[in-house]
Amino acid sequence: MLDELWALVKGAGHILGELWWFVVVAIMIASVMSTLKLDKKVAQLFHRAGAWAIMGGLLLGLVSPL
Amino acid sequence: MAPVMVFLISSPLMSPSAFLITLGSLGMSIAMWKLISAVVLGLAAGLVTDRLLKKGYLGRSILRVATSSNGQDQNASCSSGDKGARISQKRRTIMEEAMTFLQVTGKYSIFIGKFIIIAVIAQAIMVRYVPQDWVSALVGMKNSYSVLISTIVGIPTYVSSISAVPLLRGLMDLGMDKGAVLAFIIAGPIMSVPSILAVMALFKQKALYIYITLGFFGALIFGYTYRLI
Numbered sequence: 001m002l003d004e005l006w007a008l009v010k011g012a013g014h015i016l017g018e019l020w021w022f023v024v025v026a027i028m029i030a031s032v033m034s035t036l037k038l039d040k041k042v043a044q045l046f047h048r049a050g051a052w053a054i055m056g057g058l059l060l061g062l063v064s065p066l
Numbered sequence: 067m068a069p070v071m072v073f074l075i076s077s078p079l080m081s082p083s084a085f086l087i088t089l090g091s092l093g094m095s096i097a098m099w100k101l102i103s104a105v106v107l108g109l110a111a112g113l114v115t116d117r118l119l120k121k122g123y124l125g126r127s128i129l130r131v132a133t134s135s136n137g138q139d140q141n142a143s144c145s146s147g148d149k150g151a152r153i154s155q156k157r158r159t160i161m162e163e164a165m166t167f168l169q170v171t172g173k174y175s176i177f178i179g180k181f182i183i184i185a186v187i188a189q190a191i192m193v194r195y196v197p198q199d200w201v202s203a204l205v206g207m208k209n210s211y212s213v214l215i216s217t218i219v220g221i222p223t224y225v226s227s228i229s230a231v232p233l234l235r236g237l238m239d240l241g242m243d244k245g246a247v248l249a250f251i252i253a254g255p256i257m258s259v260p261s262i263l264a265v266m267a268l269f270k271q272k273a274l275y276i277y278i279t280l281g282f283f284g285a286l287i288f289g290y291t292y293r294l295i
Contacts, residue, residue: 011190016182023182026264030178031171035163046069054112057069061076061108062101 067128068116071273074265075280076108078255088251091231092238096248099292103252107284114276128273181267185260192222192259202237205246213289216246217282220253230254245293249285256281 032038046053080101089097118124201223205216234247255261257278265277 008187008190008194011194012186015186015189015193023178027171027174027178030174031167034170034174035167053069054072054109054116057072057112058076058105058108060069061073062080062104064073064077064081 067119067124068112070128071115071276072108072112074269074277075111075256076104078261079107079252080104087231091235092247092251096244096251099248099288100251103248103284103288106288107252107256107280110284111276111280114280115273118272118276124270124272128269178264178267181263182260185263188259188263196223202233202240205237205242205250212243212246213249213286213293216243216250217253217285217289220250220285221257222259223254243293245289245291248292249289252288253281253285256285 033042046056049056085097085101088100115124115128119128201219205212205219230251234242234250238244238247262274262278265274269277
């Protein structure tokens, strides 16, 4: 039972080891955007861009390391 | 909100590093098809979301959380009185921004962290108790259902492109269908347990349905199309 639990903890640690930077980057991006109120500015920018905003979102998605 | 959905779909599917890993291990053809699928599915997600938002089906926003912290209240409370008289206005602003940043980081860490922990535990249980041989036998089959099976198996077994690509390289060497390979690497990143839980945490239920539907049927369509070509 303890061995199984330890194996699960090790497995979870291994997965987290591959994911942690993704989580940290995501939290940092969200925090910086929220603190500097960039999310509202980006939303306004996207709103003004109209149909081109979708292309902007696509380009960001393709080049982002997330 | 449509660009957000475009980003959500295309970002896990493709990045410069994911392209290079796929190119190096699975070849130019699959790497290019994965890139095409990221573009097509991303655009499809944007157009569907835009259409549904205009029809009012998704409400005003697809986000579950409110954006931007309420920094004004802190500014108001701190600027009253003369306790900060010796500190310059600029320095005080930086301090307030730093405090807001720490508060927001803490809020997001708790909010996202609880979902990530659940996702990581769920993934660890699956990796531990779903035998790799069983996965290999299922996705390695060469019949008309192999793309569908590969799409379904990709959902719980996908951990990351770093670990999935070598597994698929091995299965391809054993004769795995190329359409099934593409279906696996499309369905996996979009619909893996951590991805679904992250989307579930941040977005409303209807947005999650769009995300899952596009991921599932996108993987199937691209898998079968690639097999036919």
